[in-house]
Amino acid sequence: MMYELLNFKVRGDHTGNLVALEQGTDFPFDIKRVYYIWGTDRDAIRGRHAHRNLEQVIVCTSGSCDFILDDGHERVTVHLDNPAVGLHIKSNIWREFTNFSPDCVVMVLASEHYDESDYIRDYEQFKTEIAK
Numbered sequence: 001m002m003y004e005l006l007n008f009k010v011r012g013d014h015t016g017n018l019v020a021l022e023q024g025t026d027f028p029f030d031i032k033r034v035y036y037i038w039g040t041d042r043d044a045i046r047g048r049h050a051h052r053n054l055e056q057v058i059v060c061t062s063g064s065c066d067f068i069l070d071d072g073h074e075r076v077t078v079h080l081d082n083p084a085v086g087l088h089i090k091s092n093i094w095r096e097f098t099n100f101s102p103d104c105v106v107m108v109l110a111s112e113h114y115d116e117s118d119y120i121r122d123y124e125q126f127k128t129e130i131a132k
């Protein structure tokens with residue numbers, strides 16, 4: 001399976017909505033890092049890499065964008081536009097993301113600290129590594 005969509009529990013009333021993500025109960029891994037991305041041009045293409053070990057849950061907390069995922073055999077596009085849904089991606093999946101709305105904010109919860117050596121930034125290298 002290339003990805004999984006997590007439907008978070010929403011605590012909402014007439015004043016608004018709240019999602020709480022707690023390690024060990026609502027979440028598939030221990031969270032070591034959180035980062036977020038905003039202010040992207042609609043046509044910008046970010047990502048263009050895979051991770052050797054990292055697992056992530058990606059939430060579009062505002063606006064929308066498209067994630068293109070590739071396991072070396074097929075490519076799928078996942079449209080994110082709901083802050084109550086998390087896109088869970090495990091290791092060894094090539095990802096690109098684009099088609100950002102002007103108000104898009106992407107929050108990422110990651111299973112590891114930042115480590116550049118975990119990135120595979122060349123597509124041919126990615127294909128070679130997953131073929132092993």
Ligand code: T46
Nearest residue numbers: 033035037045046047048051056058095097108113114
């Ligand atoms: C991913 C997608 C969804 C850091 O110093 N610490 C960090 O934790 C991160 C994530 C990045 N950086 C530095 C590395 C680069 O100099 O910030 C700069 C931009 O990173 P990058 O070009 O990798 O950003 P994206 O948006 O292409 O990819 C990021 C994550 O790196 C990646 O793991 O899956 O978001």
